[in-house]
Amino acid sequence: MPKPFIFQRSTGWYVRFLVPQHARAAMGSRFIVRALGNMGGDEVRLMAAQLGYALSRQCAALRASMTDASKSSHQALKLSTKVDLDPWGFAREAVNYTIEIAPDGTRRIHALGPADHAMALEMLREMDKRYQPTAIIPASAAVLPAAGPTPLLSERISLFLAQFKQKQRATANVLDTTHTLRLFLGVVGDKPLSAIGPDDIDAFLAAIADWPINASKKPDYKDLDVLGVLALSRRLHPPTIGLRTQEKHLDRLRVFLNWCVKRQHLPTNPASDVHVMTRSQEDERSRRAFLPSELQALFDPERRDKHCRTPARWWIPLLALHSGARVNELAQLNTADIEEIDHVWGFHVATRFSEQHLKNSKTKRFVPLHRALLEAGFLAYVADVTQAQNQATGPLFPGLGKSGGDKVGDWWNRTYMPLCGIKDDKLVFHCFRHTFATFAERAGMSEGRIARITGHSTKGSILSEFYIDPPTLLERVGTVNAVAYDLPPPAPYVPRSVGAFFPKLDRVQQRRVAVEARAARQAQKSR
Numbered sequence: 001m002p003k004p005f006i007f008q009r010s011t012g013w014y015v016r017f018l019v020p021q022h023a024r025a026a027m028g029s030r031f032i033v034r035a036l037g038n039m040g041g042d043e044v045r046l047m048a049a050q051l052g053y054a055l056s057r058q059c060a061a062l063r064a065s066m067t068d069a070s071k072s073s074h075q076a077l078k079l080s081t082k083v084d085l086d087p088w089g090f091a092r093e094a095v096n097y098t099i100e101i102a103p104d105g106t107r108r109i110h111a112l113g114p115a116d117h118a119m120a121l122e123m124l125r126e127m128d129k130r131y132q133p134t135a136i137i138p139a140s141a142a143v144l145p146a147a148g149p150t151p152l153l154s155e156r157i158s159l160f161l162a163q164f165k166q167k168q169r170a171t172a173n174v175l176d177t178t179h180t181l182r183l184f185l186g187v188v189g190d191k192p193l194s195a196i197g198p199d200d201i202d203a204f205l206a207a208i209a210d211w212p213i214n215a216s217k218k219p220d221y222k223d224l225d226v227l228g229v230l231a232l233s234r235r236l237h238p239p240t241i242g243l244r245t246q247e248k249h250l251d252r253l254r255v256f257l258n259w260c261v262k263r264q265h266l267p268t269n270p271a272s273d274v275h276v277m278t279r280s281q282e283d284e285r286s287r288r289a290f291l292p293s294e295l296q297a298l299f300d301p302e303r304r305d306k307h308c309r310t311p312a313r314w315w316i317p318l319l320a321l322h323s324g325a326r327v328n329e330l331a332q333l334n335t336a337d338i339e340e341i342d343h344v345w346g347f348h349v350a351t352r353f354s355e356q357h358l359k360n361s362k363t364k365r366f367v368p369l370h371r372a373l374l375e376a377g378f379l380a381y382v383a384d385v386t387q388a389q390n391q392a393t394g395p396l397f398p399g400l401g402k403s404g405g406d407k408v409g410d411w412w413n414r415t416y417m418p419l420c421g422i423k424d425d426k427l428v429f430h431c432f433r434h435t436f437a438t439f440a441e442r443a444g445m446s447e448g449r450i451a452r453i454t455g456h457s458t459k460g461s462i463l464s465e466f467y468i469d470p471p472t473l474l475e476r477v478g479t480v481n482a483v484a485y486d487l488p489p490p491a492p493y494v495p496r497s498v499g500a501f502f503p504k505l506d507r508v509q510q511r512r513v514a515v516e517a518r519a520a521r522q523a524q525k526s527r
Contacts, residue, residue, distance in 0.1 A: 003189070004048040005227065008234045012036065015048040018189060023059045030199050150192040156265060157181045160256055170406035172414065180252040183207065186226025193265045196257070201271045204253065208246045209276075212238045244425070246276045288426055289438040292486060295321075297420040299487050307416060312397040315381065316408050318490060320429070322370035322483065324436030324454040325349055327412075327429050328405030335386045336393035338379070344473045345369045345379065349455065365455055368477045377493030436483060443482040453479055 005016045013036040024030055034051055036044050161181065165174055187207045188200040207226070212233045215221045220236070221229045233240070250271060257269040290298070297303075298317070308314045316330045329349045337348045346368040369378060385396060400407060409429040417427065433454055440450045453476060 004052050006036075006044060006048055006231065008231075013044045015044075015051060017052060017055055018191070019055075020059050021192075021195065023062045030195075030197065150194040151265065152190055153185060153188070153193050153196065154190045156193050156260060157185060157256070160259055167403065168401045169403045170410045172410045173403070173406050176248070177252045177255070180249045181256060183211070183226055183249065184253055184256075187230075193260060196260075196266060196270065198270045201274055204249075205246075205274070205276065208241065208249050210234055211241050213241055242425075243276050250274060250276065288431060289435040290427065290431055294420075294422055294427070295435075295485060295487060297422065298417070299490070300420070301488055301491060303420065305491065307419060310399075311381065311385070312400055312404065312408055313411065313416075315378065316397065317412065317429075317432070318373060318376065318378075319347075320432035321435065321485070322373055323367045323480065324433045324440075324450075325367060326405070326433065326455075327409045329455075331397060331400050331404035331408055333396040334393050335382055335389070335396050337396070338382045339366075341366065342473055344477055345374065346476075365452070366473075366476070367453055368473070368480045370480050370483070372489065375492070376490045381493050439483045439485065440479060443484070445479050445482055449475060449479045452476060 003018070005018075007014055007016070014033055015036055016031055016033045019030055019032060032055065036047050161174070161178055164177060169177075184200075184204055187204050188196070207230055210230055210233050212218065212221065212229065215229050215233075221232065224232065254269060254271050257266065257271055260266045261269050299321075304314070308317075312331065316327065319325060319330050320327065332350065333347060339346065339348065346366050348364040348366055350364055382396070385398070386392075386394070389395075389398070397404065412429045417423070437450050437454060440453075441447075452472065
């Protein structure tokens with residue numbers, strides 16, 4: 001029997017049923033929603049159960065009519081069913097579709113639309129169980145192979161999360177993504193992945209709009225499943241998550257659905273163009289420059305000396321402050337990316353363009369090093385790292401791994417900024433880009449000159465903006481050094497002080513190898 005989903009609106013209680021695949025063409029919809037009025041809780045559940053039973057009987061009748069039709073030996077099998085349901089009026093008039101079957105088992109479907117095509121495929125599955133085809137189709141006709149079983153949503157979510165963790169994503173990112181997909185599964189139910197469509201996205205949007213803040217930490221919602229939390233939230237009307245958090249849920253869901261599209265489980269991503277915020281709201285709510293007082297707190301020398309003890313935590317915020325580069329761009333730098341060109345020291349930042357004529361192409365932009373970074377001994381650090389790794393090129397910040405940018409960004413947003421007394425939701429690591437651009441604009445730099453440093457797109461030629469153009473080097477140096485902050489200079493880097501960092505990595509690696517070797521020996525003995 002279809003499972004009822006009971007929810008409340010301002011006009012009263014409602015129930016929603018997911019229509020089985022084989023009955024959707026006849027019903028005219030993937031979902032059926034009926035009003036239950038303003039009755040009490042037990043009466044609501046009883047009425048929903050009665051409606052579910054009536055719908056179940058009708059779906060069984062539709063399947064039986066398909067089975068009877070499938071036993072026919074005609075060359076073309078046709079089904080046209082007019083449904084007359086109970087007083088609640090569940091169904092509508094069905095439309096025609098035709099299935100032609102050849103002796104070798106190939107099939108051809110004639111359908112008026114996607115819903116009819118899906119119903120015909122369900123019919124074929126029933127025929128595979130009970131009917132040996134004898135019909136003939138012309139040799140010139142297009143052939144459609146029999147549809148195979150599609151994976152369930154829960155199965156693909158488990159596989160996606162397993163692969164997501166293998167990419168060494170930050171722990172917080174993994175937890176957030178797991179939470180989003182758990183909500184989605186709880187809202188739409190476990191179903192074949194191919195059945196996911198716009199209606200499921202609409203249901204998810206309605207759910208996250210009513211999702212309570214910190215639901216997992218509140219005793220009222222303890223031990224409740226997703227639908228239980230939503231039902232209680234819609235009755236109690238507690239504070240719910242903000243638009244930005246809802247947008248993050250959609251962002252993470254889009255990543256999963258894009259993965260499904262690439263694996264050919266879905267033809268398109270039904271959430272690709274779905275947003276809860278406009279572009280102006282996006283810009284207004286979450287992106288602003290750090291204030292001078294906030295920069296004073298973030299770059300306090302004593303606090304940095306206490307909490308920024310690793311090379312990545314020490315240098316990456318300084319590089320972002322004086323270049324506007326993205327955290328992932330900085331985390332993936334190699335020692336070979338630091339180069340002197342025409343007596344100008346800088347670093348190459350890998351850039352991937354999305355414009356149609358340069359789609360999937362890569363190039364690099366060259367960002368000169370700010371004088372504050374040179375005075376802080378950044379080049380000495382680069383030389384120290386290069387020597388310690390004993391190779392011409394290697395990670396500029398060893399130990400970060402593939403998701404180094406996520407790790408640094410999460411540490412900055414969730415740990416370091418609160419330690420500095422900064423708890424504004426509009427401030428994240430990415431705001432260094434806005435800070436650099438804002439201070440550069442106040443110094444009189446043009447939009448085009450700023451874009452050549454930060455990598456923002458402009459109306460001009462992208463190639464001329466980002467490829468290294470020696471005549472523009474002095475201009476770029478001037479743009480970078482025009483940005484000045486009223487901050488105490490960072491403590492100068494002491495040569496070879498990073499040497500204590502690499503023995504630590506070596507010890508960690510040696511322990512890991514020893515543990516793996518011991519486990520292998522124990523496994524061999526157990527055999």
